[in-house]
Amino acid sequence: MLSALLNVVMPAVVVAAVGLIVARQMQIDRQALSKLVLYAMTPALVLDTLLHTTVNLTDASQLIVGYLAGVAVMGVLAALCAARFEARTRRSVVAAVVTGNNGNFGLPIALFAFGETGLQFGLIIFITSVMMTFTLGPALYGSSAGLRQGLRAVTRLPILWCALFALLMRILHLELPLGLDRGVHLLAQATLPIMLLALGLQFGASGWPKITRPVVTATGLRLLAGPVVAFGVALLLGLHSAQLQALVLASSMPTAVNAFMLAGEFGADVESVANTVALTTLGSLLTIAAVVTALPLIPAP
Template sequence: MAILTALIEVILPVVLVALAGVALARAFRLDMDTVGKINLYGLTPALAFDSVMKTEVSSGQAVQLVGGYLLVTALAGLVALAGAWGRDGATRRAMIASVVIGNNGNFGLPIALLALGRTGLDQAVVIFVTSLVVMYTVGPALLGSHGGLRDAALTVAKLPVTWALLAGLIVRSSGWVLPVGIGRGIELLAQAAIPMVLIALGLQLGQRSSLRLSAPVLLASAIRVVAVPMLAVGVALLLHLDGPELSSLILACAMPTAVNAFMLAREYGSNPELVASVVALSTLASLGTIAVVVALLPGLA
């Protein structure tokens, strides 16, 4: 019964909005770069700023969430490496990248809001920013970028979300009060972020409907949607997390492979077909596994 409730109350709203994006992608020729820029430069930074201004996440909780997420990611990478052992280099790197780059934006933010409320969303923003750091450092390193750590650090530093978080921290710590009009404008942008990232996810999936099942695709997808949440439970217990922090970490680690993993694989020519298939399969499979995780979270927390 709890799983059915999770499917109806948490998964169904997300699926409906994403399906609207899929329908739009099939009906019209839409420019994904434009949609991506709207999200990256306009809406998500506003959500990050608004979350910092309103969040009740303490610095200690943030450290626990970031540390826990990074530890789970490292362990997941080792599991993926073991599963990909013996395969050619491009396949091995693509499998590992597909496992460690989770969709904590398009999927993670709205599901955290629906499943855990405003507190869950605030903590999900912390994990989302951490996942961006992983995506733009570990991702290029695995998939063939030769820019090194310096280029990766510059990429993260250029992300608007990074500066929005910094601005929010400065404003909040200083005690400044934003003018009502500016505050309400930022809040409106923040409220648009959740549905827009889901529309973007639907657009991306609708424009890339190919799914080629193979042993590496099945294995990487299984590790991402089954093994990674189990690792998160172990890490949460190891770090003595409980309550909202435990729930947020486990739920974040139940997300499927991020669509941006495919974009990085395409950029660097590192088996993008495999990564695209893992994105599609893990996203579909996660609809069921996330419902199970949401149903089990009250007992775990």
Template sequence: MFQALSSVLFPVILVAGLGALLSSRFPIDQGTISRITLYLLSPALVLDVLLKTPVQVGEALHLGVAYAVTLLACLGLGWLCGLGRPGLTQRSYSASVGIWNSGNMGLPIALFAFGQAGFERATVLFLASFVGMYAVGPAVYSLGRGGMSALDAVKDILRLPAIWATVLGVALRLLHVPLPEGLTRGVSLLAQATLPMVLLALGLHLGAAGRPRVNARLWLASGARLIGGPVIALGVGRVLGLDAQNLAVLVLSASMPTAVNALLIAREYDADVETVAGVATLSTLLSVVTIAGVVTLLPTLTGAPLHP
């Protein structure tokens, strides 16, 4: 447990912790940092990995299907956590459990735990979650409510640069068209800045949010996210026949805390922002222990060895 905590989580905790310290001492414009990450760095990472990753299209689709099934099951689990609460609050619990942090924490932890091969597969999940977050997330809040059509949701998805970077990267791979060396190096340079920036962004959010007002349902939803998520992923991955490496990366990804972007989506759709913020903060703090446990158990549960 200590080895998993120190070698895998400590680098993540260090960078995010520095961000939290900075945010607690100085006023930081988190909106600007989020836009830089969302509209510039994340698309560069997506394109860079799509052009370089050896993951085959069939393998990526298999992993993407496993993610989608896990996502739907986690949304249902979160819905159960919110039973008896008003409609928007119940939807917020569903989103809190179903939308996890496959980017800010999932990518670097996969890199530290499984090396480059694990990072490449985690990026496939990141791509799937990116689309899922901005397609399923709005649907959770808008389905059955007036004011937003399916066409509006599609437009929101299509305006995200990472979506177009995905299309471009897939097209270049299929057509075997290389980018000019100078452009490739520029994209790689931006991609290398993504992980430190997203970890800092996570820390900035935690430092500004302060201590959440904890209640029994927040504990329940956080447990559903951190424990129920990997259990569901393990079952889904085995049923769908994922190999050891892909299964391990899926389970690790599903053990991540609630994504900060879930809070942004809740605010955009006038949902229960306080509930989502509480689950995001509490699950992130608790994940220091639970992720270490998951990393320690992964070789036994999946047969995939950890990166030395």
């Protein structure tokens, strides 16, 4: 576990820590940086990876089904565990539990833990989670126009169009011109460290988390139940070892900052979600190390 902590988690922590320190020392436009990552850098990473990935359609489809099945089970568990909270807080707990940070934190960790294959599987999960977050997220927070508004938001994301373009290029057996391909690759290489810096900036501005019962409930489900549920789903679907590892690792990630952003947009329990983001991020440093240590020891189904 110590090896996983030092070799897998620590590199991500170092880069994020730089962002945290900068956030404490000077004013940084975090929103502008987040938009740069979402609308410019991540689409390049999606395009570059999907154009050159060795993951076949069957494996990708199975992984997407597994991820969505795990999210559904976690949503039900969260709703049951938060049943006694008032409605606004209950919906926020469910949203915080099902919305994992498969981008800023998940992609670098997947790369460090399982190499290029881990990154490619992690990217498939990330794309799926982005679509799910912006479509179901508003509905989970109780917005009357949630699904319709979320679908409109997804269509404005260049990530979606880059993914579709890459799939079309693969189907037609076409390649980008060399100069354009190199430019996309160059931008893609910068994405993961900038993601971690953005995470550090956000964490540095949020301060120490306030511990409440809803926050503890959401954190326990996200970090402890998440990997267990994902492992069970992977076994039921008969996923092979690399798919299983990617799914369980993705389900071990902390609550995404997007959950907090959507909570503010749709009038949810912002404080509980913000504190859950902070607490799960801190707690995940240990739980991810434990998961990374355990996964190679588990025999493939």
